[in-house]
Amino acid sequence: MSDQEQADRLYAMRHSLAHIMANAIQHLWPDVKLGVGPVVENGFYYDVDLGGEQLSADDFVRIEAEMHKIIKAAEPFERFEMPILEAIAWARDNEQPYKEELLNDLQRSGTTIAKDLDSAELGLPADGDSRVEKVSFYRNGDFTDLCRGPHVPSTDKVGAFKLMRVAGAYWRGKESNPQMQRVYGVAFATPKELRQYLDMLEEAKKRDHRRLGQELDLFVFSDLVGSGLPLFTPRGTIIRDELTKFAESLRYASGFERVAIPHITKTELYKVSGHWDKFGDELFLVESQETSDKFALKPMNCPHHNQIYASRPRSYRDLPIKYFETTTVYRDEKTGELGGLSRVRSISQDDSHAYCRRDQVELVVAGLIGDVQSLYVTLGMTLRARLSFRDASDKYLGDASLWEEAQATIRNLAEENKLQYFEAEGEAAFYGPKIDFMATDALGREHQVATVQLDFVQPERFKLEYVAEDGSTQRPVMVHCALLGSIERFMSVYIEHTAGRFPVWVAPEQVRIISVNQEAPTVDFVEKMAAQARKLGLRVGVDNSNESVGKKIRSAEVWKVPYTVVVGEKEMASGEVVPRIRGDMEVDSEHEPRQIDDFLETVVNESKSRVTKTSL
């Protein structure tokens, strides 16, 4: 079976399970009023109205048991069509007011009314003909539902599933409508795949960055400061700084120059850039009490950087001019959308803007692809690239030959750099083509991370210029790029990717030194060793507390410290230690005694070389 065939089959399985679940619920609650039941990522849901009775996870056992009965019965799914007026009568007769409303809307206004719903839910043809005369139904056993399909041949062909949770959902997403209950299930082709998925969820729960953020004291939120506005503790700031420093080191090595801009601007800047119309309602507006100027918090950095470019005459010899900056932008996200670091209002970006001649685009983009690859190889994440190109529509601005040339360049570079890539026609921004990079984490989940975007429009809007070799005035091409993207969001990914077991170069505490007792010579020895390590640039913790050695070692484990050294009489006499290595970094069980200098030097080297997994 091809990938597409497999995906289609899984879709049919999940959609059939939505019917089977609704069928089972109807067996158990005969008066249930049904909403819609689409396929979603990893599974399906159905919206049901039980007339005020609240479902809970406890009910899932009963529902699942009933579903298994229906599955076992191997009832065939049969498709049939009905004229729309007849369908409305059917819904009325069966006391299904939600279905009746949908059908009425369809009859009155055609498919346009139903934009809030997957058209598959409406029993409509896929091509979305707005003159609706007939709708299709699927029937299995005693259950009939308005549906476009497709379905599996019979109820026993649905793979493996599990009901997961129930949540409130307003009918058709409108707060003024009745609240229904949305029952979610996950489903896969085989029990093994289901098991893997559930295991992954279990592991993801343990790795939840919000939980680890609290356990490892990485960041906090404050009601007084506001939601979506994380405050990074010393430990979290180390991670943030180490990731940023690494990304910045790649920038410097690639000839980027750092600039520094304020976080606010007069709104005029965005009127020139065109962002005012696009971003207007995501802007935090800033009110000056001293002047009548209207300000905003910047939601992006390019217009500011353009002002630096525009501050001097530029010659073709000066190009490419490459600015970068790690700086925070602000976006006025809805409070409901905020959670942990995945989505925040204060978004720190490792942003860059290169201004280049047309003949330099290839070199500049190639350099950026190289930087993206260097970064994610070191972070231990594999990349996939989406080449987002234009389609035939006329919404794209800028010279067509420039587009064509740039897209060909991007495609060639993807090949040359052996990127795992796919092309997405119609996914380009209106201002230029782009490469979006997705990184796969340790649990196999994909996250959008770095991006490289060409921009043919801002240079025009800001009248950016350079004097060409022939003396003519030309517009540069702009290339936007972020390697980490949003550092907050990347941290949420990276904390879960590593499960908080950070490699030495990122770990907030790289070495912990434990004293076996609180006697002065031991404590002195420990403090001296710590001072030596700090002088070497290591981040060292000391545990001289009045606890047992076992408890101290467990504490170091809880904090996921890469190396733990216990100092007692033997170590003091020999000057040798046997470092305890954090489980995930251990490749063999040999724990040889090491000279302290030698051990510390190894850790320094491991940190400097940014090794992600190693053993001593």
Place this chain on the structure above:
Amino acid sequence: MSDQEQADRLYAMRHSLAHIMANAIQHLWPDVKLGVGPVVENGFYYDVDLGGEQLSADDFVRIEAEMHKIIKAAEPFERFEMPILEAIAWARDNEQPYKEELLNDLQRSGTTIAKDLDSAELGLPADGDSRVEKVSFYRNGDFTDLCRGPHVPSTDKVGAFKLMRVAGAYWRGKESNPQMQRVYGVAFATPKELRQYLDMLEEAKKRDHRRLGQELDLFVFSDLVGSGLPLFTPRGTIIRDELTKFAESLRYASGFERVAIPHITKTELYKVSGHWDKFGDELFLVESQETSDKFALKPMNCPHHNQIYASRPRSYRDLPIKYFETTTVYRDEKTGELGGLSRVRSISQDDSHAYCRRDQVELVVAGLIGDVQSLYVTLGMTLRARLSFRDASDKYLGDASLWEEAQATIRNLAEENKLQYFEAEGEAAFYGPKIDFMATDALGREHQVATVQLDFVQPERFKLEYVAEDGSTQRPVMVHCALLGSIERFMSVYIEHTAGRFPVWVAPEQVRIISVNQEAPTVDFVEKMAAQARKLGLRVGVDNSNESVGKKIRSAEVWKVPYTVVVGEKEMASGEVVPRIRGDMEVDSEHEPRQIDDFLETVVNESKSRVTKTSL
């Protein structure tokens, strides 16, 4: 003569010169209406109303000549008193409406009305008795003026002076009042001191950081972004970063931990901190379009840092907890007050907050004083410290014994650290005593820079706690400190202090390599040398342009590059260069040929050790 006697004498000279200037103007414009004429820093001014005639610098020659006549005449200054009603009649008879208004106000409302004026201008006793019955006058020759004095004995005892400029000034500073002309003069006890001062002004003009900022391409402003919001170019960002990195390195060495906070907060945070009432109208308010929360741009960092402290229970063993951060605060300064980097709206601070036990205050403050000293020694600026203590008033919050102890600690530390200091009673903040550091620049001007402030109030307001050894709950003492202060303002000082001739470690371009021609082998050699230098971490510029060597060398001088190397056949054959050293860094004239490796290594060491002036 004691310092105080000298200062008093200079004050009398300057004040007498104000009278003499008014006298001279009255000779030349008999209808002049006089406002007030106080002593200001380095000189004096007088506000005059010439009935619409505009003075210009061209008039200064005539006025000065007339003043010299009066001076030469050695007219004694005579003091006499007049009952206030008689004085009003005198003003009316002499057609001096401004004086008449002042005297009328005085008669009606006592001294309180005249808060906008120096009481010396009002002929009032210094102790500010609000029942005004008599006022004093001074007379010399044909000129009489309402005045408290004191004056020099006669007009020939006024030292050396020069008229500087004339500017519009509203009568008593109110826009609704008539605009007068304010004529400024500078004056010193001797011609030599005047000459020195004028030379300093000339030099300061050349060093004006706004001018150097433009010439050396360090920062720019944009009308689209707004006034008071500088954008730092790559060169300016290097200076900013180097200064910041140095300040941060001192923090790390002193055990401070970096944290990271957002630039906005709900205004609730400032209601708790108490800043809302104090800073309310300097706040940039931020409007969320998505939520009803009220936000503000942070004008200081302490309340945010307090939220990190408060996020976990703290034990006496954890203290001192020392956070630092280089971050930008925003203050809504009046547009009229903004100019260059001296006063901006986006203020980057190298801010720190230490939370400590009462018995740790001394150690923490001592560490901070040490950091301040290390910083300014390296920057080549001498420091003076003002110990700002409480007075007997009851405006100070916090335990009195804590104040006493803390002030004694500060005084002891000032002695121990051999600070050049003075005590200023009544200059403490209401929340605690502080040390304000003033640095003297190369032109002898003093600038407020670092500050160390104790705070007994915020821990109380935020209910910050730690568990003491005896199990009781205690409040920590907070110590605020900035080493550079506002980095923008410090840059304005430092650019002028160095005249843009930055030491190697700060210089945006440390070495410039010039090719004698544009032939491939020379250009290759230059590029290879540049690559080698960059690998060593040096900031290198290359000039391969089609200009004469002389012109290229002059260009390197204009950009104030510390080291310039010219590469031609001789250098390529020998592998040796004779670096040109920027004038101010040269201590002898010997320019020996140096092996390239050897030369580059010297520059690296000079940069790493942050030498401020040196020679190869």
